[in-house]
Amino acid sequence: MNIKDHIRGVPDFPKPGILFYDISTLLAHADAWQVAMGRLARDVRRYQPDVLAGIESRGFLVAAPLAMKLGCGFVMLRKKGKLPGKTIRHDYALEYGTDSIEIQQDAIAEGQRVVVLDDLLATGGTMTAGIELLRKIGAEVTGAASIVELAFLPGRQRLKELGVPFTSLASYDE
Template sequence: MDNPALDLKRYIRGIPDFPKPGILFYDISTLLRDADAWQIATARIARAVAAWQPDILAGIESRGFLMAAPLATRLGLGLVMLRKPGKLPGETVTLNYDLEYGSDSLQIQADAIKPGQRVVVVDDLLATGGTLAASISLLRKVGAEVVGASMVIELSFLGGRSRLDVPVHTLLTYDS
């Protein structure tokens, strides 16, 4: 089910001054709540991701889970979660990383990835690329072969793609 003429940007709402003044927030909740548009979006992303022949998907907390779960189902793949510290049970592996506005950390369960598994990282948004680059590093730290990354939205004017060393697929791009 895909209508190639359907412009999915019509289903993304821009919210000015969120989360702070001067920021235009691209809200995917309006896409998620439209069943037909959401099905078309996941179908388009699934086609792009399938070309990389992943063994498993990795979703970044938390909107990345919303993207990765239907993709994993559609592609017949498993899904691992990359989360903030203290959110995953069992033994975890942590990566601390710097962002333009501070620092952050991500964790993965130590046994989530088998060495050499082909992984595609999934999230809702590519902005400056800091969290996505850290996710790729964390996955490599536990033995993954990261073969690509896919997001619904890319804010190309922020240059996040330039921080990544894997192929990147984005469904929608905003230049400003």
């Protein structure tokens, strides 16, 4: 099965000139979703995770069912102010400004092996911030993965520079 057959391209979203890769069509197709989770489980299992960290919010859709499939824990990396209790924040630069990502202070024990997941890797800014946050709290980030990769953007290279291996199910070159 070609996973790309179940990912819809939406032109000019969220703004003109952008082609948005919509995974909702993949999620809605039971067989394709099962195949995608099976393939991702096979790829992510190599990294021997204790915990999967999903990046808000579509990363939750990938990481939570995958954690169940792999028999490991799941934690959320969220925008500032969205998690209850004590949190640890990491600020990071965007093209035009800054943003923040947080994790609950007690979500990961020091030394736990973590794989970071999102639906899509583009420039790698948010994924890199997630890795830096997890390292800040003592996690060993053993890998990163997504359903879609925009290979013409520098995301994979940025993760490589951090020493984090990356895998995706569908790569687009333009």
